[in-house]
Amino acid sequence: MSNIQVLLVAGTHGNEINAPWVFDQWAQNQDLIDRYGLKVIPVIGNPLALQKGQRYVDRDLNRSFYPDLLNSLNSSDLEIARAKNLVDLYGPNSNNASQIAIDFHSTTACMGSSLVIYGRRPADLAIVSLIQNRIGLPVYLHEGDPLQKGFLVEAWPCGFVVEIGPVPQMSLNSRIVRQTLLTLKICLEEISKSIDLRSSFPQKLIVHRHLKSIDFPRDSSGKPIAYIHRDLEARDWHPIENGSPIFEDLKGDVIRLSDNSFKDKVFPVFINEAAYAEKNIAMCFTQREVWNFDNSWKDAFYELINS
Amino acid sequence: MSNIQVLLVAGTHGNEINAPWVFDQWAQNQDLIDRYGLKVIPVIGNPLALQKGQRYVDRDLNRSFYPDLLNSLNSSDLEIARAKNLVDLYGPNSNNASQIAIDFHSTTACMGSSLVIYGRRPADLAIVSLIQNRIGLPVYLHEGDPLQKGFLVEAWPCGFVVEIGPVPQMSLNSRIVRQTLLTLKICLEEISKSIDLRSSFPQKLIVHRHLKSIDFPRDSSGKPIAYIHRDLEARDWHPIENGSPIFEDLKGDVIRLSDNSFKDKVFPVFINEAAYAEKNIAMCFTQREVWNFDNSWKDAFYELINS
Numbered sequence: 001m002s003n004i005q006v007l008l009v010a011g012t013h014g015n016e017i018n019a020p021w022v023f024d025q026w027a028q029n030q031d032l033i034d035r036y037g038l039k040v041i042p043v044i045g046n047p048l049a050l051q052k053g054q055r056y057v058d059r060d061l062n063r064s065f066y067p068d069l070l071n072s073l074n075s076s077d078l079e080i081a082r083a084k085n086l087v088d089l090y091g092p093n094s095n096n097a098s099q100i101a102i103d104f105h106s107t108t109a110c111m112g113s114s115l116v117i118y119g120r121r122p123a124d125l126a127i128v129s130l131i132q133n134r135i136g137l138p139v140y141l142h143e144g145d146p147l148q149k150g151f152l153v154e155a156w157p158c159g160f161v162v163e164i165g166p167v168p169q170m171s172l173n174s175r176i177v178r179q180t181l182l183t184l185k186i187c188l189e190e191i192s193k194s195i196d197l198r199s200s201f202p203q204k205l206i207v208h209r210h211l212k213s214i215d216f217p218r219d220s221s222g223k224p225i226a227y228i229h230r231d232l233e234a235r236d237w238h239p240i241e242n243g244s245p246i247f248e249d250l251k252g253d254v255i256r257l258s259d260n261s262f263k264d265k266v267f268p269v270f271i272n273e274a275a276y277a278e279k280n281i282a283m284c285f286t287q288r289e290v291w292n293f294d295n296s297w298k299d300a301f302y303e304l305i306n307s
Numbered sequence: 308m309s310n311i312q313v314l315l316v317a318g319t320h321g322n323e324i325n326a327p328w329v330f331d332q333w334a335q336n337q338d339l340i341d342r343y344g345l346k347v348i349p350v351i352g353n354p355l356a357l358q359k360g361q362r363y364v365d366r367d368l369n370r371s372f373y374p375d376l377l378n379s380l381n382s383s384d385l386e387i388a389r390a391k392n393l394v395d396l397y398g399p400n401s402n403n404a405s406q407i408a409i410d411f412h413s414t415t416a417c418m419g420s421s422l423v424i425y426g427r428r429p430a431d432l433a434i435v436s437l438i439q440n441r442i443g444l445p446v447y448l449h450e451g452d453p454l455q456k457g458f459l460v461e462a463w464p465c466g467f468v469v470e471i472g473p474v475p476q477m478s479l480n481s482r483i484v485r486q487t488l489l490t491l492k493i494c495l496e497e498i499s500k501s502i503d504l505r506s507s508f509p510q511k512l513i514v515h516r517h518l519k520s521i522d523f524p525r526d527s528s529g530k531p532i533a534y535i536h537r538d539l540e541a542r543d544w545h546p547i548e549n550g551s552p553i554f555e556d557l558k559g560d561v562i563r564l565s566d567n568s569f570k571d572k573v574f575p576v577f578i579n580e581a582a583y584a585e586k587n588i589a590m591c592f593t594q595r596e597v598w599n600f601d602n603s604w605k606d607a608f609y610e611l612i613n614s
Contacts (some may be wrong), residue, residue, distance in 0.1 A: 021530075058404045109476055170584065175537065223331060224479060249332075249341060250484070274476065
């Protein structure tokens with residue numbers, strides 16, 4: 001039998017309440033989700049922020065997992081302490097080690113359900129291939145963004161984020177709850193299959209590879225002077241190209257996409273995510289790529305699962 | 308010339324950012340909105356909450372305007388101090404008196420644009436009749452709810468709330484911005500017409516009269532055990548009746564509307580408004596009524612405007 005243990009995290013952001021609610025229902029009714037014999041640890045990422053109904057208390061927990069911060073001795077930020085705590089309790093070198101971390105989020109952007117991976121770790125590419133092959137979710141590959149780092153799942157050998165939207169912060173929503181539950185069940189089932197090597201890996205993985213993020217146009221005081229153009233609002237995953245309208249203002253002026261580094265159509269995601277305005281992100285641009293599935297991903301994943 | 312002065316409030320809730328943004332754009336470009344010669348005072352209701360991106364700091368400012376609180380001497384709540392401050396600066400008995408207050412909000416509920424009045428003050432009924440006659444907005448008459456009191460506009464002789472949705476908290480949104488701007492312009496134009504008695508009052512006013520609010524079903528610890536039923540989500544203003552599904556849970560159990568006091572169809576509003584969960588409100592039920600326009604409303608309004 002595999003010793004694999006899966007860390008399931010909800011409420012890493014305290015105002016994303018749907019996944020924590022599902023976890024709470026699950027705690028009260030163990031039959032709600034089949035574990036397929038897997039050892040799983042469901043945990044609330046940021047309990048105090050959840051209690052307060054805020055994204056975070058001192059800083060974004062999901063940007064607090066990079067080594068410099070985890071090794072710092074003199075921070076008083078609640079989230080840095082919590083990041084250390086989670087790694088100490090469930091990290092790969094802890095007494096209660098988990099090898100896979102799945103972090104359940106929601107977004108105000110109209111993205112539907114998607115998976116997010118950070119960089120190109122082979123085991124991550126394997127597991128999201130399994131889930132995409134099963135229920136078709138898009139995979140957002142976040143890489144090459146030095147301004148955004150320290151994501152929770154990076155502190156585990158394998159892991160990814162599940163993003164489900166659109167839903168306002170602090171709203172329990174029928175569709176979001178059901179899709180969170182569905183995705184969670186599928187994740188556990190796919191991991192369990194890999195224990196006895198029954199996984200169905202696809203031949204291709206479709207990724208939306210991060211190219212860059214852009215900010216709202218702002219005045220000298222830092223206030224936005226324009227908003228997402230009406231034709232772009234809610235059009236996550238739909239390709240646009242140079243010349244496409246992206247912002248508009250109250251005078252009727254339109255700002256169009258104009259980026260010489262974009263040779264082809266780009267696919268915006270996280271359009272107008274409410275929590276990203278403070279990070280100076282109005283949307284992220286991705287490039288859609290179809291990759292051949294690489295057997296080294298499978299090998300890495302099987303090795304992780306069955307070692 | 309009338310001495311009427313109109314207090315325009317945005318950001319009474321600090322995480323409803325669209326109206327404050329419109330006000331900010333207006334401050335930078337006075338030509339954005341025609342004042343029609345009116346004296347207007349645009350003000351941010353809760354500047355500190357807006358800066359923090361929170362609905363409020365200590366308590367809901369828009370429940371802080373009732374006499375007991377305004378006259379209290381020993382509260383340390385920021386919002387009670389701010390309520391007193393606004394009344395001192397712009398209240399009907401201040402040196403810079405405004406007679407009409409219009410308070411611009413946004414909601415996460417799928418309500419479109421609507422007007423909210425508190426009780427049946429004749430001048431309020433007159434002005435919302437003018438606006439409904441002009442652009443057809445529904446009017447939610449909030450009354451008979453002892454648990455919800457102390458609304459900002461009640462501290463002025465005439466006033467109402469403009470609610471525009473759906474939009475997540477902390478999101479600047481093209482449609483919400485444009486509808487806030489449109490409604491603001493129409494309000495000022497209609498008030499200006501009344502100064503020289505050019506108002507076009509309708510023969511009828513359609514009101515959605517508040518009947519009651521209901522909470523989510525909760526367990527003994529106070530946590531919700533069900534969410535808005537998928538068939539009701541986003542169906543604000545659409546009539547339902549006893550037997551209609553209103554909540555569902557993860558086991559598939561459905562809770563149906565069952566209220567002996569409802570003899571006819573009721574019209575839910577503020578379905579799943581994110582900020583209302585803490586107030587134990589999952590939705591509000593209203594009764595749609597068509598009232599004959601009463602000339603005493605016009606008289607009261609003209610007297611207020613032209614005194």
